[in-house]
Amino acid sequence: MEKRYIYADNSATTKVSESVLSEMLPYFTEEYGNPSSIYRLGRNAGRAVEDARARIASVFGCQPSEIYFTSGGSEADNWAIKGVADKLFAKGKKHIVTTAFEHHAVLHTCEYLAKKGFEITYLPVGDKGYVTAKQVEDAIREDTALVTIMYANNEIGTIMPIPEIAEVCHKKGVLFHTDAVQAVGNVPINVKEQGIDMMSMSGHKIHAQKGIGFLYVRKGIVLPNLIHGGGQEKGRRAGTENVPAIVGLARAVEDACADIPAKTERISAIRDHIIDGILSSVPASRLNGGIEHRLAGNINISFLGVEGESLLLMLDMNGICASSGSACTSGSLDPSHVLLSLGLPHEVAHGSMRLSIADPITPEDGDYIIEVVKTVVEKIRNMSPLWEDIKNKKQGTERWLSFVSPVE
């Protein structure tokens, strides 16, 4: 088979698109003014920032004044959660509801707040990786300050019933925040119709540059200032605006949300082909996360008796960029907290691979991926003493088998 180069790690980051780049370029070299300056060069830059804010607001169905630019998803998550926590702790609200499989930007923020005296409920996500509105409703207490639940999971691609979750939060009078970094461009989002109070978003997952994103904050919610200084972002997040990045973000949001149904159909057909091809040709494998309500480009498969890092390195030698979970956890030998939250044993969680595909992927790329994964997994297993033990049904290995397809 002829070697291909396939970037299949779009949930880690994406390439800046031509359209985004070309909209950004003038703001580096021609329209380089400071948006706060009074002369025309400054006013042009200021207008570009406000245009971008309005364009983004119109895509998500909110007011421009409800969009606050940040350095990305992590900052937006931190601001929303710590901001609400700070304000409501004084009123005796010291409980936060989240899930066990949030991004670390949410989980580690919650852990930090736990040390400050908050109680955190980590909702279990079941073996398929979903939470229900009922679970959220049951978890909310008198002293709940905030519910924060991701729109779509970055490792297994499952999409949560966000409008229903938002509805129970409102019924109980609790603020609702969602990390929508992976959902934007995959799920149509209208924050008003869906009852979202705060929403985090990042540019580099949708073909804008790294280091830009925003936090949507519903009018009426006043978060404490994140950065003290000048009057930018209504004085809540001071610092001269990153004009080119903001302009690029608006374009990326428009592009990503323009043709969601057609894109979903095209990409998910290739996704399903890859999943079926791998599961049917590789024994002792499993798909992680339910196939229903799943991001169009997400494939997460475990292979028993395979070491995740070797798999990724061998895929790389064959021109395929993949990851073992989130970019933040690779490099550490701990299995992903997301896969463990599904109830997988370490041995099954460890041998897993995430592919996140996006345009311009083709069905032929899909065939290539299936072929390479099949060959590489076989190669690794042939060298693995663990795989020998599994095949010989050595005592202690049976437990893992119930999580994967048959060995023979």
Ligand SMILES: *Cc1c(COP(=O)(O)O)cnc(C)c1O
């Ligand atoms: C990538 C990601 C983030 C972090 O966004 P940055 O812009 O890299 O800080 C947060 N949440 C989710 C779900 C992500 O996938």
